[in-house]
Amino acid sequence: MTTLENLYYGNIASYEYEAERGSEYDVTAKLVIRHEQELSATLTEQQKAILEKIKDNHTELMSLGERDAFCRGFSLSVKLITEATS
Numbered sequence: 001m002t003t004l005e006n007l008y009y010g011n012i013a014s015y016e017y018e019a020e021r022g023s024e025y026d027v028t029a030k031l032v033i034r035h036e037q038e039l040s041a042t043l044t045e046q047q048k049a050i051l052e053k054i055k056d057n058h059t060e061l062m063s064l065g066e067r068d069a070f071c072r073g074f075s076l077s078v079k080l081i082t083e084a085t086s
Contacts, residue, residue, distance in 0.1 A: 006012045019026040040048055
């Protein structure tokens with residue numbers, strides 16, 4: 001099965017990412033979680049609900065950005081391959 005077919009059938013999840021333990025991504029993600037927990041402990045229930053909405057919106061923004069970056073990268077790859085084979 002080709003890579004394109006694997007993408008189509010969902011065998012490749014381009015959005016999945018495993019951070020290596022101790023990597024910059026891993027360390028930063030743990031900091032975000034720690035700071036969020038510290039902040040959340042000081043908030044009222046209404047403020048916590050607002051924070052959850054902000055987190056949901058941020059997750060959606062990140063997802064949109066990742067999708068757009070994937071599409072731009074894919075388009076660039078196709079252009080490079082087309083130029084190389086011309």
